[in-house]
Amino acid sequence: MKGLFTLSTVSSEKIIEIIDLALRFKRGETKVSYPGKSMATLFFENSTRTQYSFQMAMIKLGITPVSFSSVGSSLAKGESLYDTVKTFEALGVDGVVVRHSKDGYYRDLDSVRIPIFNGGDGKSDHPTQTLLDLMTIYEEYGRFDGLDVCLVGDIKHSRVAHGNAEVMKRLKMNVYIAGPDEMLDDTAKVLSLDEAVEKCDVINLLRVQFERHSEKLDMNEAEYLKKYGMTLERVSRMKDKAIIIHPAPINRGIEIQSEVAECEKSRIFKQMTNGVFVRMAVISMVLEDKL
Amino acid sequence: MKGLFTLSTVSSEKIIEIIDLALRFKRGETKVSYPGKSMATLFFENSTRTQYSFQMAMIKLGITPVSFSSVGSSLAKGESLYDTVKTFEALGVDGVVVRHSKDGYYRDLDSVRIPIFNGGDGKSDHPTQTLLDLMTIYEEYGRFDGLDVCLVGDIKHSRVAHGNAEVMKRLKMNVYIAGPDEMLDDTAKVLSLDEAVEKCDVINLLRVQFERHSEKLDMNEAEYLKKYGMTLERVSRMKDKAIIIHPAPINRGIEIQSEVAECEKSRIFKQMTNGVFVRMAVISMVLEDKL
Amino acid sequence: MKGLFTLSTVSSEKIIEIIDLALRFKRGETKVSYPGKSMATLFFENSTRTQYSFQMAMIKLGITPVSFSSVGSSLAKGESLYDTVKTFEALGVDGVVVRHSKDGYYRDLDSVRIPIFNGGDGKSDHPTQTLLDLMTIYEEYGRFDGLDVCLVGDIKHSRVAHGNAEVMKRLKMNVYIAGPDEMLDDTAKVLSLDEAVEKCDVINLLRVQFERHSEKLDMNEAEYLKKYGMTLERVSRMKDKAIIIHPAPINRGIEIQSEVAECEKSRIFKQMTNGVFVRMAVISMVLEDKL
Numbered sequence: 114m115k116g117l118f119t120l121s122t123v124s125s126e127k128i129i130e131i132i133d134l135a136l137r138f139k140r141g142e143t144k145v146s147y148p149g150k151s152m153a154t155l156f157f158e159n160s161t162r163t164q165y166s167f168q169m170a171m172i173k174l175g176i177t178p179v180s181f182s183s184v185g186s187s188l189a190k191g192e193s194l195y196d197t198v199k200t201f202e203a204l205g206v207d208g209v210v211v212r213h214s215k216d217g218y219y220r221d222l223d224s225v226r227i228p229i230f231n232g233g234d235g236k237s238d239h240p241t242q243t244l245l246d247l248m249t250i251y252e253e254y255g256r257f258d259g260l261d262v263c264l265v266g267d268i269k270h271s272r273v274a275h276g277n278a279e280v281m282k283r284l285k286m287n288v289y290i291a292g293p294d295e296m297l298d299d300t301a302k303v304l305s306l307d308e309a310v311e312k313c314d315v316i317n318l319l320r321v322q323f324e325r326h327s328e329k330l331d332m333n334e335a336e337y338l339k340k341y342g343m344t345l346e347r348v349s350r351m352k353d354k355a356i357i358i359h360p361a362p363i364n365r366g367i368e369i370q371s372e373v374a375e376c377e378k379s380r381i382f383k384q385m386t387n388g389v390f391v392r393m394a395v396i397s398m399v400l401e402d403k404l
Numbered sequence: 405m406k407g408l409f410t411l412s413t414v415s416s417e418k419i420i421e422i423i424d425l426a427l428r429f430k431r432g433e434t435k436v437s438y439p440g441k442s443m444a445t446l447f448f449e450n451s452t453r454t455q456y457s458f459q460m461a462m463i464k465l466g467i468t469p470v471s472f473s474s475v476g477s478s479l480a481k482g483e484s485l486y487d488t489v490k491t492f493e494a495l496g497v498d499g500v501v502v503r504h505s506k507d508g509y510y511r512d513l514d515s516v517r518i519p520i521f522n523g524g525d526g527k528s529d530h531p532t533q534t535l536l537d538l539m540t541i542y543e544e545y546g547r548f549d550g551l552d553v554c555l556v557g558d559i560k561h562s563r564v565a566h567g568n569a570e571v572m573k574r575l576k577m578n579v580y581i582a583g584p585d586e587m588l589d590d591t592a593k594v595l596s597l598d599e600a601v602e603k604c605d606v607i608n609l610l611r612v613q614f615e616r617h618s619e620k621l622d623m624n625e626a627e628y629l630k631k632y633g634m635t636l637e638r639v640s641r642m643k644d645k646a647i648i649i650h651p652a653p654i655n656r657g658i659e660i661q662s663e664v665a666e667c668e669k670s671r672i673f674k675q676m677t678n679g680v681f682v683r684m685a686v687i688s689m690v691l692e693d694k695l
Numbered sequence: 696m697k698g699l700f701t702l703s704t705v706s707s708e709k710i711i712e713i714i715d716l717a718l719r720f721k722r723g724e725t726k727v728s729y730p731g732k733s734m735a736t737l738f739f740e741n742s743t744r745t746q747y748s749f750q751m752a753m754i755k756l757g758i759t760p761v762s763f764s765s766v767g768s769s770l771a772k773g774e775s776l777y778d779t780v781k782t783f784e785a786l787g788v789d790g791v792v793v794r795h796s797k798d799g800y801y802r803d804l805d806s807v808r809i810p811i812f813n814g815g816d817g818k819s820d821h822p823t824q825t826l827l828d829l830m831t832i833y834e835e836y837g838r839f840d841g842l843d844v845c846l847v848g849d850i851k852h853s854r855v856a857h858g859n860a861e862v863m864k865r866l867k868m869n870v871y872i873a874g875p876d877e878m879l880d881d882t883a884k885v886l887s888l889d890e891a892v893e894k895c896d897v898i899n900l901l902r903v904q905f906e907r908h909s910e911k912l913d914m915n916e917a918e919y920l921k922k923y924g925m926t927l928e929r930v931s932r933m934k935d936k937a938i939i940i941h942p943a944p945i946n947r948g949i950e951i952q953s954e955v956a957e958c959e960k961s962r963i964f965k966q967m968t969n970g971v972f973v974r975m976a977v978i979s980m981v982l983e984d985k986l
Contacts, residue, residue, distance in 0.1 A: 151754055153747075161483065162491055165444075165470060169495050172442055172468050177754050179747060182473065182764065192743065192944040200744055200943070203967035204751050224957075361491070362483040375515075385494035452774065453782055456735075456761060460786050463733055463759050473764065652782070653774040666806075676785035 116208070116229035117395050117404065118219045119238040120280050127404065128280065132248045134394040135387065138173075145397055146175035152208040152396070153179040153201045156232065157194065160212055162361055162385055163232045163241070167210045170392035179206060195221055202227050208396070228399045230392075236272050241395060242360050243276045245388040247284070249380050250315055252387070253356055257284035263309035264288065266319035266341070266368050267296040267326070273360045274300060274319055289313065292341055295329055296321075306340075310347045310355075318343055318359040321368045334367050344370045348378055356380050407499070407520035408686050408695065409510045410529040411571050418695065419571065423539045425685040426678065429464075436688055437466035443499040443687070444470040444492045447523065448485065451503055453652055453676055454523045454532070458501045461683035470497060486512055493518050499687070519690045521683075527563050532686060533651050534567045536679040538575070540671050541606055543678070544647055548575035554600035555579065557610035557632070557659050558587040558617070564651045565591060565610055580604065583632055586620055587612075597631075601638045601646075609634055609650040612659045625658050635661045639669055647671050698790070698811035699977050699986065700801045701820040702862050709986065710862065714830045716976040717969065720755075727979055728757035734790040734978070735761040735783045738814065739776065742794055744943055744967055745814045745823070749792045752974035761788060777803055784809050790978070810981045812974075818854050823977060824942050825858045827970040829866070831962050832897055834969070835938055839866035845891035846870065848901035848923070848950050849878040849908070855942045856882060856901055871895065874923055877911055878903075888922075892929045892937075900925055900941040903950045916949050926952045930960055938962050 120128065137143040152171055156164050168178040181201070192200075194213055201209055208228040211218065216235030233239040247257070254260060262281055268274045268290050278300045281288050288301040291309045310316060321341075323334060330337065338344065343357060351357075357379045365371040374381055398404035411419065428434040443462055447455050459469040472492070483491075485504055492500055499519040502509065507526030524530040538548070545551060553572055559565045559581050569591045572579050579592040582600045601607060612632075614625060621628065629635065634648060642648075648670045656662040665672055689695035702710065719725040734753055738746050750760040763783070774782075776795055783791055790810040793800065798817030815821040829839070836842060844863055850856045850872050860882045863870050870883040873891045892898060903923075905916060912919065920926065925939060933939075939961045947953040956963055980986035 151751065161472075161488065162495070165472065165492070166495055168470060169442065169497070172470075173496075179750060179754075180471070180762070181743075181747065191946070193947075196944060196947075197743065199964060200967055201747070203964040204744075204748055205755075205968065205971055206751070362487060364482070365484075365487075382490055382494040385491055386496065389496055452763075452779065453786075456763065456783070457786055459761060460733065460788070463761075464787075471762070653778060655773070656775075656778075673781055673785040676782055677787065680787055 114219070114223055114225065114229065115227070116231070116399055117240050118229070118231045120240045120243055120276060123404070125283050128244070128247065128284070131244055131391065131394045131398060131404070132251050134398065135244075135248050135390040136252065138393050139387070139390045147400060148175045150175070150207040151177040151179055152210065153181050153206045154210045154232070155181045155197060155201070156212045157183055158212050158214055158233065160232065162388065163212065166385065166388040167230070167232065167392050169389045170396060173389065174393055174396060176207070176396070194218060198222055198225055198229070208399070230395065230399070233272060236270060236275075238276045239272045240276060241388065241392055242273050243280055244391045244395070245384055246277055246317065246358055246360070247280065248387045248391050249358055249384050250356075253354070253380070254314065257281070257286050259285065259287070260315060261287045261289070261313040262315040262317055263291050263304055263313045264301070264317045264319060265291045265306060265309065265343070266321045268292060268300050268319070269296050269298045270322070271319045277317060293330055295326065306347065310351050314352065314355050316343065316351070316355065316357045318357060318368055320360060320362065321364060323364065323367050337367055338370060342368045342370060343373050345372055345376070348373055348376055351378060358384055361385065405510070405514055405516065405520065406518070407522070407690055408531050409520070409522045411531045411534055411567060414695070416574050419535070419538065419575070422535055422682065422685045422689060422695070423542050425689065426539050426681040427543065429684050430678070430681045438691060439466045441466070441498040442468040442470055443501065444472050444497045445501045445523070446472045446488060446492070447503045448474055449503050449505055449524065451523065453679065454503065457676065457679045458521070458523065458683050460680045461687060464680065465684055465687060467498070467687070485509060489513055489516055489520070499690070521686065521690070524563060527561060527566075529567045530563045531567065532679065532683055533564050534571055535686070536675055536682045537568055537608065537649055537651070538571065539678045539682050540649055540675050544645070544671070545605065548572070548577050550576065550578070551606060552578045552580070552604040553606040553608055554582050554595055554604045555592070555608045555610060556582045556597060556600065556634070557612045559583060559591050559610070560587050560589045561613070562610045568608060584621055586617065597638065601642050605643065605646050607634065607642070607646065607648045609648060609659055611651060611653065612655060614655065614658050628658055629661060633659045633661060634664050636663055636667070639664055639667055642669060649675055652676065696801070696805055696807065696811065697809070698813070698981055699822050700811070700813045702822045702825055702858060705986070707865050710826070710829065710866070713826055713973065713976045713980060713986070714833050716980065717830050717972040718834065720975050721969070721972040729982060730757045732757070732789040733759040733761055734792065735763050735788045736792045736814070737763045737779060737783070738794045739765055740794050740796055740815065742814065744970065745794065748967065748970040749812070749814065749974050751971045752978060755971065756975055756978060758789070758978070776800060780804055780807055780811070790981070812977065812981070815854060818852060818857075820858045821854045822858065823970065823974055824855050825862055826977070827966055827973045828859055828899065828940055828942070829862065830969045830973050831940055831966050832938075835936070835962070836896065839863070839868050841867065841869070842897060843869045843871070843895040844897040844899055845873050845886055845895045846883070846899045846901060847873045847888060847891065847925070848903045850874060850882050850901070851878050851880045852904070853901045859899060875912055877908065888929065892933050896934065896937050898925065898933070898937065898939045900939060900950055902942060902944065903946060905946065905949050919949055920952060924950050924952060925955050927954055927958070930955055930958055933960060940966055943967065
């Protein structure tokens with residue numbers, strides 16, 4: 114199988130190579146174009162950023178995006194993911210981007226010969242999100258080695274948290290986690306958020322699906338923000354060069370105080386910009402058999 | 405903020421300039437192209453004409469349209485209009501077209517640096533609809549000054565009526581309104597429809613959401629058509645050069661007798677054609693800082 | 696009216712000409728491009744293959760596809776098919792592809808001047824599906840004359856079955872039908888499926904909407920497969936060169952054993968590939984007034 118499925122099988126050297134190419138795309142130093150190629154985005158779960166970011170990456174690479182909407186498709190007739198992907202392969206697209214709720218859905222697709230780009234699978238992986246987070250950190254510090262990062266929020270249910278933690282450790286970052294006990298697991302050493310904001314170079318917030326947890330947590334949104342969210346007060350205690358990242362969509366007033374989203378330390382919208390360049394790099398490297 | 409939000413802040417001279425450029429695009433006298441640019445259509449209310457007309461305008465200008473569908477997006481996760489627009493800005497599009505049910509939604513978007521084109525906000529404005537109505541009138545008469553126009557139908561709930569009336573008065577047209585008492589307000593002097601068809605150079609029909617009003621009006625569709633709709637009989641009493649316009653979608657058999665839609669005096673489908681050229685003109689002028 | 700509506704009015708010579716051009720497109724022998732043209736896909740029924748296949752055909756011909764989604768459109772305001780098609784004509788597209796549940800919907804569209812390509816109407820026709828089936832057969836045998844073909848499954852409710860049978864007979868193929876009595880009509884001579892697999896050069900499976908028939912049939916899916924479905928055992932009794940085709944989406948485990956879909960005799964995914972080239976041929980011939 115060709116494509117990008119999970120970063121756990123991609124070497125650290127290759128990850129640095131992807132980020133390096135993304136940065137060159139961003140600075141306009143490298144230009145490549147694949148006219149005549151087309152790729153389909155097949156999203157079976159909600160997405161704004163990932164879906165349109167991949168489309169923008171295709172457009173910038175001269176690739177025609179074909180946007181498959183599961184509404185109005187033969188999915189309504191019960192067609193499987195496998196048959197849908199095989200159909201797009203038969204139709205002649207040069208690659209597909211897939212988001213699906215099933216962990217490791219791509220393991221069912223091993224007879225597909227065109228590249229598959231994982232746009233998120235179940236609770237497992239979201240490799241281009243991890244790459245854009247890393248690119249944003251690298252752009253800030255020029256290195257990963259020795260940086261302290263804390264993943265904050267619903268670690269247990271986050272594909273971003275698990276994917277990020279694995280790669281960040283490999284890149285020799287010191288990884289911590291913070292959040293309500295109910296949302297933590299053994300991904301990394303636990304810090305309190307107040308310890309984390311003073312100690313870390315990167316605060317990696319995660320989306321909290323508050324409505325799913327509100328009863329168990331026994332608190333309202335404002336209380337959650339005060340205890341576990343990123344407030345301006347906590348921002349004021351961060352180190353000079355430290356930054357805040359978040360995969361978005363953000364829940365203003367829950368895991369992040371609204372004003373923090375666009376404060377000086379936030380890189381949340383910059384991450385979205387970087388995501389387009391990271392996806393350009395991933396697509397380009399796969400098309401040229403370098404990934 | 406760059407873009408087009410409401411015509412109430414655009415001078416009459418500038419409006420004429422837009423229409424003039426649109427006519428030159430239509431006649432093929434002016435050709436401009438913006439290769440490498442992309443723009444997103446973000447429609448949070450139903451639309452066929454406006455959404456696809458903007459897409460066609462982009463295509464004709466060499467701009468790649470990115471069509472955001474609120475179905476299957478992170479809106480399902482509660483993302484706000486503001487965060488959605490900021491996301492598309494971060495993804496690198498060169499402009500967005502927005503339709504939203506909130507009056508003046510764009511006033512929340514003042515930190516957005518890319519151009520925003522208003523595709524309709526609440527009950528307030530629909531500036532490109534007004535422009536294409538004006539272009540259609542101008543194409544017919546070569547002037548606005550002194551023309552009699554009657555807005556017919558549900559004036560009170562129509563963003564088109566209010567936007568059109570304001571600009572038409574500024575362009576020295578004589579504006580009247582007609583319709584059931586329940587649907588009228590103080591936008592302009594009231595005429596009976598039978599007076600209007602004999603007096604006016606332009607009959608500007610509006611869409612009537614009959615199902616919302618049927619109870620209060622105490623009449624059925626056929627009775628509405630007979631009393632307040634444009635019938636062939638009324639068409640026969642119009643002045644020689646007079647024309648009928650309508651923003652569409654039309655309700656055949658309610659505010660307009662089906663045969664009238666494509667009669668010799670109707671410009672309803674011509675308006676749709678003109679809409680593409682008006683939107684090309686607006687996009688082009690904004691990109692070149694002339695609007 | 697220009698376009699392709701039903702093959703029943705297209706001569707056998709013309710059908711061969713379409714297939715021949717499609718094969719030349721597939722082999723890369725013929726290249727044509729229509730830059731600056733755009734076409735809209737207007738699908739009012741679910742579809743994956745037909746909709747995206749037409750889009751791919753447009754892309755390969757340099758035509759910009761405009762994908763109309765009935766979700767979020769003015770259909771929600773009650774706009775008719777006629778007014779929707781007239782709208783896209785007015786917006787300036789150079790053709791429309793329409794799928795609609797109404798038999799012969801295109802007979803209401805005779806005032807439309809741009810080409811209309813029928814992507815399926817009610818229970819009547821699906822001309823490009825028939826063409827891609829024929830292309831796949833022709834690619835295999837180099838002729839139609841004298842070939843035995845059996846349509847298998849729900850003949851009565853299938854637009855593909857009726858369209859295919861009519862044209863196949865005209866091309867001098869010997870047409871048979873097989874399936875449960877409840878699903879057969881007088882389209883052609885009836886065979887048992889076990890006779891058919893041993894006799895025929897082409898087994899043309901049809902999609903069975905099992906849930907609609909399960910009660911009347913008084914059997915479960917496994918029993919249906921055993922009695923009326925294409926199993927590996929039946930495949931083993933087919934003639935050496937014989938092939939299986941299916942319009943898809945397939946119901947694995949109902950009308951076809953899952954393993955059969957990608958067995959050596961199946962041309963199901965090849966059909967999808969051929970569909971793109973057939974649609975390129977149809978669009979190109981219509982644009983050049985050869986169809």
